[in-house]
Amino acid sequence: MNDSSTDIALRALLGEVSAGLGDLEPRLVQAAWAVRRHRFLPDRLWIGDGLEPCDRAASPEAWLRAAYADEPAVTQVNDGGSPDGERWPSSSASAPSIVFRMLRMLDAGPNHRVLEIGTGTGWNAGLLTHVVGPGNVTSVEVDPVLAAEARGRLREEGLDATVVTGDGAEGDTGNAPYDRLVATCSVRSVPRPWLAQVKPGGVILAPWESPWLCFGLLRLIVNGGVAEGSFSPHSAFMLMRGQRTDLRIFRDVVRDDHRPDESATTLSPRKVAGSDFDAQFAIGLQLRDVWRAWHENPVEGVETRLWVATTDATSWAAIDWDGKSEDHFTVWQYGPRRLWNEVEAAYAWWTLHNRPGPDRFGLTVTPEGQTAWLDTSRRPVPASG
The missing domain is CATH 3.40.50.150 (Vaccinia Virus protein VP39)
Structure with a gap:
């Protein structure tokens, strides 16, 4: 060289x-x-x-x-x-x-x-x-x-x-x-x-x-x-x-004895965890202790599944797409928090405020904690959980 x-x-x-x-x-x-x-x-x-x-x-x-x-x-x-x-x-x-x-x-x-x-x-x-x-x-x-x-x-x-x-x-x-x-x-x-x-x-x-x-x-x-x-x-x-969380769905979160509640949603999981980084950024600011993972072909009849879980591994949700319908998705939820409901609320808040990108958000940090806001520190971002 x-x-x-x-x-x-x-x-x-x-x-x-x-x-x-x-x-x-x-x-x-x-x-x-x-x-x-x-x-x-x-x-x-x-x-x-x-x-x-x-x-x-x-x-x-x-x-x-x-x-x-x-x-x-x-x-x-x-x-x-x-x-x-x-x-x-x-x-x-x-x-x-x-x-x-x-x-x-x-x-x-x-x-x-x-x-x-x-x-x-x-x-x-x-x-x-x-x-x-x-x-x-x-x-x-x-x-x-x-x-x-x-x-x-x-x-x-x-x-x-x-x-x-x-x-x-x-x-x-x-x-x-x-x-x-x-x-x-x-x-x-x-x-x-x-x-x-x-x-x-x-x-x-x-x-x-x-x-x-x-x-x-x-x-x-x-x-x-x-x-x-x-x-x-x-x-x-x-x-x-020092801020890493090493979590896996089947190792740390979901257990054989869990009995989740079943419901349905019209919100596509791709809209909240797909290619729209603006939406994902806003959801992440609101759901500060929630992570997600994709699972392809998890069971027969399900083409993709979005897993959503808390970082303390106490609550989880799974949203299934059968590969056909574009407006009906099966939801399974377990734990003290209804995580998919929280995701839906975070996405609705983002769309209500004209789908802002990261450059419209800010953060205030004090010795006591930190608060995210939209456009001005007088408009705090709602925090889930």
């Missing part, structure tokens, strides 16, 4: 990113050239739906294509455990377009102190260091192996950033207060220590996830121990490890 091949790959990538985001600011272009993405990636990447290994030594051209594709590059599977059997991504280098979009939204400038949550490969910390200057970036990584590797890469590239091994939900007080805090993992709730570690007027930028849907970015302004701001669409990041 030579300099000319990486130059060509980077130039093509920047062209693709600019086509999607508009022309990048000169400082971001300069950072991309100074802090090359491939220098921060491990020699083994995991590519494709099957997360097959792609080794730099064995397949240098495929590895370079993955390094400079505008796609996430999976750098670790199974939290660093054995890749045998089922593989699931546990760390990745984010797609360059979302990296530069977030850098633009963060609006960090020279001499700003920045706290990054989730070091990963160290590439984003390197870009930030180039933008704000040496000694101004602190990055927290929960995985000690990833932290050590990122620390070494930054040092090799002559980039003065501090990498701390720890729980990102706790932030880091070592160089606080910060002008900016950016997370490279999604959150379901904003950790309270972040508010205390960011200066008044400072920015918190974090990918957002509800148990229903991983989607959106949240940009908050901190003021007097309170943070408030709005969402924007189009992002999906791995969830912060």
Whole structure:
């Protein structure tokens, strides 16, 4: 692999990113050239739906294509455990377009102190260091192996950033207060220590996830121990490890002795858990402890089933489509909560308010909790459960 091949790959990538985001600011272009993405990636990447290994030594051209594709590059599977059997991504280098979009939204400038949550490969910390200057970036990584590797890469590239091994939900007080805090993992709730570690007027930028849907970015302004701001669409990041819920329908939720109630609905499950991310985002804000999963051909006569369950595994619902009718679906519900009724109410609220997208929603975070709202903080989003 030579300099000319990486130059060509980077130039093509920047062209693709600019086509999607508009022309990048000169400082971001300069950072991309100074802090090359491939220098921060491990020699083994995991590519494709099957997360097959792609080794730099064995397949240098495929590895370079993955390094400079505008796609996430999976750098670790199974939290660093054995890749045998089922593989699931546990760390990745984010797609360059979302990296530069977030850098633009963060609006960090020279001499700003920045706290990054989730070091990963160290590439984003390197870009930030180039933008704000040496000694101004602190990055927290929960995985000690990833932290050590990122620390070494930054040092090799002559980039003065501090990498701390720890729980990102706790932030880091070592160089606080910060002008900016950016997370490279999604959150379901904003950790309270972040508010205390960011200066008044400072920015918190974090990918957002509800148990229903991983989607959106949240940009908050901190003021007097309170943070408030709005969402924007189009992002999906791995969830912060401390906020994960490892749940499966037949392992954790449904039991043989459960006797669900039967009813019917005219609301298609595809409308609330299909391709309409605006609807799913709004439902996720309302049903804050409810998740869902699809099941194809679960029993004879049912083509698809949507499972809906609470994260405490006490209530569930199943909505069946026979593959024929478009306005009649069988509903089964069990537990103290009628979850499908809650989904129907959340969807009705969303349609009543003209089907708003994520950019019409916002969040207010205080030491006591957080409240989602529509258009203005004076119009809170109804919370189910």
